[in-house]
Amino acid sequence: KIVLKNRIEEIARMSAFLEEISEEFDLSIENTFNINLAIEEAATNIISYAYPKDEEHEFTLTVRNIDNRLIFKLIDTGKMFDPTVQPEADVTLSLEERPIGGLGIFLIRKIMNTVKYRRIEDKNVLTMVKIID
Numbered sequence: 001k002i003v004l005k006n007r008i009e010e011i012a013r014m015s016a017f018l019e020e021i022s023e024e025f026d027l028s029i030e031n032t033f034n035i036n037l038a039i040e041e042a043a044t045n046i047i048s049y050a051y052p053k054d055e056e057h058e059f060t061l062t063v064r065n066i067d068n069r070l071i072f073k074l075i076d077t078g079k080m081f082d083p084t085v086q087p088e089a090d091v092t093l094s095l096e097e098r099p100i101g102g103l104g105i106f107l108i109r110k111i112m113n114t115v116k117y118r119r120i121e122d123k124n125v126l127t128m129v130k131i132i133d
Contacts, residue, residue: 001062006047006055006078011040014061021063025070027132035070035130038111041104042074042083042126050078050124068133069113074126081124082117083108 002017004010015036022032039061051057059076083105109115114129 003060006057034111038108046076050076070130072128076124084117
């Protein structure tokens with residue numbers, strides 16, 4: 001478990017934490033990179049959008065390994081946001097035609113095997129599962 005502040009500088013600390021997790025579970029370089037990318041996208045959304053810009057808050061990232069399933073949970077007390085109900089990004093459009101945003105959620109969905117969202121006691125709980133072999 002790591003507790004992070006809603007500051008973009010915390011991404012580096014989170015990445016170091018994820019590197020330790022990757023070493024602990026002997027993940028491939030590809031899995032390590034992809035997991036880091038997905039979690040970074042989700043955490044950046046929290047940092048950028050969950051709270052008013054001038055307020056400092058904390059959010060947590062927990063990781064569990066159950067039967068070769070890495071379960072990542074990001075928990076924040078920011079405004080409600082369910083990424084699982086956002087429309088799929090249309091990656092067939094050109095850069096000029098594509099609306100801003102949505103690619104981070106697209107990446108998370110492509111990298112992780114399962115992505116679930118729940119609002120529990122005024123907290124956003126984003127659960128992402130990556131099956132490792």
